[in-house]
Amino acid sequence: MGGYxxxxxxxxxxxxxxxxxxxxxxLLLMALGLAIIFGQMGVINMAHGEFMAAGAYxxxxxxxxxETYIPAFMPYYFVFSIVAAFLVAGILGYLAEFVLIxxxxxxxxxxxxxxxxxxxxxxxxxxxxxxxxEVSPTLPDWLMGAYPxxxxxxxxxxGMFVLGLTIFTTLAVFYLMFKSSWGxxxxxxxQNRLMAGAVGINTKKVDRYTFALGCGIAGMAGAAFTTxxxxxxxxxxxxxxxxxxxxxxxxxxxxxxxxxxxxxxxxAQSILEFFISGSMAKVFTxxxxxxxxxxxxxxxxxxxxxR
Amino acid sequence: MSxxxxxxxxxxxxxxxxxxxxxxxxxxxxxxxxxAAPATTTGQAVTDDTVTVGILHSLTGTMAISxxxxxxxxxxxxxxxxxxxxxxxxxxxxxxxxxxxxxxTFAEKSRKLLVNDKVAAVFGCWTSASRKAALPVFxxxxxxxxxxxxxxGLEQSKNVIYTGQExxxxxxxxxxxVAKEKGAKTFYLIGSDxxxxxxxxxxxxxxxxxxxxGKVVGEEYKPLGDTQFGSVINKIRLKKxxxxxxxxxxxxxxxxxxxxxxxxxxxxxxxxxTISVTEDEVLGIGGENLEGFYSIMKxxxxxxxxxxxxxxxxxxxxxxxxxxxxxxxxxAYLGPWLWKAAVEKAGTFDVDAVVKASEExxxxxxxxxxxYVKLHPNHHLWSKARVGMWKKDGQAExxxxxxxxxxxxxxxxxx
Numbered sequence: 007m008g009g010y011x012x013x014x015x016x017x018x019x020x021x022x023x024x025x026x027x028x029x030x031x032x033l034l035l036m037a038l039g040l041a042i043i044f045g046q047m048g049v050i051n052m053a054h055g056e057f058m059a060a061g062a063y064x065x066x067x068x069x070x071x072x073e074t075y076i077p078a079f080m081p082y083y084f085v086f087s088i089v090a091a092f093l094v095a096g097i098l099g100y101l102a103e104f105v106l107i108x109x110x111x112x113x114x115x116x117x118x119x120x121x122x123x124x125x126x127x128x129x130x131x132x133x134x135x136x137x138x139x140e141v142s143p144t145l146p147d148w149l150m151g152a153y154p155x156x157x158x159x160x161x162x163x164x165g166m167f168v169l170g171l172t173i174f175t176t177l178a179v180f181y182l183m184f185k186s187s188w189g190x191x192x193x194x195x196x197q198n199r200l201m202a203g204a205v206g207i208n209t210k211k212v213d214r215y216t217f218a219l220g221c222g223i224a225g226m227a228g229a230a231f232t233t234x235x236x237x238x239x240x241x242x243x244x245x246x247x248x249x250x251x252x253x254x255x256x257x258x259x260x261x262x263x264x265x266x267x268x269x270x271x272x273x274a275q276s277i278l279e280f281f282i283s284g285s286m287a288k289v290f291t292x293x294x295x296x297x298x299x300x301x302x303x304x305x306x307x308x309x310x311x312x313r
Numbered sequence: 314m315s316x317x318x319x320x321x322x323x324x325x326x327x328x329x330x331x332x333x334x335x336x337x338x339x340x341x342x343x344x345x346x347x348x349a350a351p352a353t354t355t356g357q358a359v360t361d362d363t364v365t366v367g368i369l370h371s372l373t374g375t376m377a378i379s380x381x382x383x384x385x386x387x388x389x390x391x392x393x394x395x396x397x398x399x400x401x402x403x404x405x406x407x408x409x410x411x412x413x414x415x416x417x418t419f420a421e422k423s424r425k426l427l428v429n430d431k432v433a434a435v436f437g438c439w440t441s442a443s444r445k446a447a448l449p450v451f452x453x454x455x456x457x458x459x460x461x462x463x464x465x466g467l468e469q470s471k472n473v474i475y476t477g478q479e480x481x482x483x484x485x486x487x488x489x490x491v492a493k494e495k496g497a498k499t500f501y502l503i504g505s506d507x508x509x510x511x512x513x514x515x516x517x518x519x520x521x522x523x524x525x526x527g528k529v530v531g532e533e534y535k536p537l538g539d540t541q542f543g544s545v546i547n548k549i550r551l552k553k554x555x556x557x558x559x560x561x562x563x564x565x566x567x568x569x570x571x572x573x574x575x576x577x578x579x580x581x582x583x584x585x586x587t588i589s590v591t592e593d594e595v596l597g598i599g600g601e602n603l604e605g606f607y608s609i610m611k612x613x614x615x616x617x618x619x620x621x622x623x624x625x626x627x628x629x630x631x632x633x634x635x636x637x638x639x640x641x642x643x644x645a646y647l648g649p650w651l652w653k654a655a656v657e658k659a660g661t662f663d664v665d666a667v668v669k670a671s672e673e674x675x676x677x678x679x680x681x682x683x684x685y686v687k688l689h690p691n692h693h694l695w696s697k698a699r700v701g702m703w704k705k706d707g708q709a710e711x712x713x714x715x716x717x718x719x720x721x722x723x724x725x726x727x728x
Contacts (some may be wrong), residue, residue: 014551018547018550018551021543021547021550021576022543022544022547024543025541025543025544025546025547026543028543029541029543032541130373133373133377137381138372138373138377138378138381139378139381139593139596139597140378140564140567140596140597141596141597142567142596142597142598142599144599145599150571150574150575150601150602151574151575151577152574152575152576152577154577158550160576160577162572162575162576162577163575164571164575165543165575231540233571234540234568234571234572234575235540235564235567235568235571236564236567236568236597236598238375238378238564238597239377240374240375241564243375244538244540244564275541276541276543276544277544279544279545280544280547280548283533283534284506284533284534284535284536284539284544284545285506285534285535285536287544288536288539
């Protein structure tokens with residue numbers, strides 16, 4: 007890196023670190039919901055991306071309603087819309103589980119097909135309701151722009167926001183799964199469904215709420231991503247591959263694994279991308295993943311999954 | 314394009330055509346009777362009072378975002394032609410097929426339109442990939458395709474009329490402008506990773522290095538659909554180029570501009586010229602994220618001329634007040650009109666005759682929303698390049714208009 011001053015290199019180093027962390031928070035937020043559904047329930051939810059899109063469209067709807075009816079509320083609506091996105095996607099997930107998924111728990115490959123079908127149905131519904139064009143909610147000013155930390159370092163505010171939301175969600179999920187009695191029931195069902203049923207846990211109810219929670223978190227992720235990208239009927243398909251990559255690489259049933267995997271993929275990707283082109287960086291990242299998975303097929307952190 | 318002037322124009326031309334063969338018929342036609350002369354149809358779907366054409370765009374899938382506007386414009390043009398008396402006394406009927414953003418589907422639907430429906434012309438395709446997939450079918454079945462998108466050039470088929478601009482009509486003039494107006498010497502090229510951006514950047518690099526004497530300080534391609542630009546933005550920040558020259562498409566485009574703004578790179582600090590943002594894209598990106606950046610196109614919705622004012626009004630009446638019109642939408646609108654002019658000149662719907670009429674270099678549209686266009690014998694349009702500066706409301710202010718540029722799909726020294 008000849009020809010650059012130490013100041014410049016320092017600034018780039020700092021911002022590059024931030025680019026990695028911000029990619030990490032995006033990947034983790036995407037993957038959390040799936041990690042719960044895939045990891046805890048063993049359901050391969052191909053419609054995960056569409057639940058994210060549901061959250062994003064909710065945000066868009068609330069944004070345009072707010073703009074039309076209560077413009078004074080514009081600076082604050084975004085926080086509210088994240089909650090709404092969680093609820094909408096969660097309720098959709100609850101219904102999907104009730105109508106579709108619960109009939110297929112014993113046939114995991116069929117859930118893959120069924121949820122894929124569900125994703126197509128959801129995509130076409132978005133297209134019919136919102137049109138084929140991509141939309142973006144009007145974001146409050148405080149969310150956009152950069153915070154100039156020094157002359158050369160600008161910290162993107164939307165990146166900070168996503169990071170904050172990711173930390174909050176992760177902590178909340180950990181509390182739910184490992185400290186609450188509901189989490190205890192989920193883990194019991196994961197480890198041994200029959201025994202859990204025998205000691206009086208309503209395993210069907212546990213399934214339904216777990217699925218709804220996973221979808222709700224997907225919806226939140228979708229709402230948060232409206233700050234960095236736009237929303238279209240097929241937005242979900244952009245995210246689904248990365249999401250599965252993070253969850254599978256981390257080890258299906260381990261939340262710690264998901265975090266570790268999101269972190270390593272994000273750092274590898276963003277550091278490589280600085281030195282070689284974007285496409286090649288992706289190739290190398292995926293190649294490394296494949297090699298690691300060949301030696302550790304269960305992922306980074308393997309633990310017991312419901313068989 | 315007002316209905317009134319159109320009427321006059323088409324009737325005028327029709328009279329001339331008829332006068333060559335049968336003067337009395339011309340008089341009858343001019344008196345607006347719905348009567349049609351027998352035309353050579355070689356098995357095409359042409360009856361005494363109708364002619365059938367195909368529209369082939371993606372109504373579903375990722376490309377639906379972009380292609381929606383194109384097919385809306387084509388339908389508007391056809392509606393207006395029908396209202397002004399049709400072509401050779403025949404009303405145009407439309408068979409619409411969905412390419413579904415899937416390239417083999419484009420080939421399959423083209424075959425269906427040409428072989429089963431025997432349409433006289435097809436208006437369609439958007440991406441280069443879909444055109445390349447459909448091309449062999451059009452050449453084998455001797456169909457006629459009007460292709461609306463600005464593209465990388467390096468192609469000229471007997472069976473295709475290209476109503477968008479090819480690479481040199483867009484790229485070179487834009488670079489000249491930015492070098493002259495902004496004194497740009499160093500350029501950072503960034504695009505999505507597929508044929509159009511890569512070919513465009515290749516041409517841009519040659520022009521920058523060989524003609525402008527400037528320097529390319531970085532060239533970067535991101536996978537289609539990628540939404541993370543943090544590292545690229547850092548690289549750009551380190552290289553401090555005079556101009557960022559961008560051809561990022563689709564969902565990535567939105568992420569790219571939102572993240573540029575979030576990183577504090579705005580038009581106040583940085584000149585950015587893009588060849589991939591039209592009014593359609595701005596809907597998704599948001600005017601506030603683009604404010605002050607430049608696009609080089611041949612058409613902007615804000616163009617202030619009578620043709621365009623009438624076109625925008627008619628388009629909004631048909632497709633809703635909120636609709637926006639991008640460069641390709643306008644180019645798609647030209648397709649049916651160019652076809653009409655060629656058919657009337659040839660006096661028949663026969664593809665060979667229509668192509669021959671189109672190749673004589675005298676098919677022109679004075680009523681095009683973009684202004685005046687003329688069809689070159691190489692199947693592309695003479696058109697002007699325009700630089701637009703984006704404003705907060707999602708419209709562009711045209712800050713530069715070139716002379717009419719001759720289309721050159723195979724530019725020497727740029728390959």
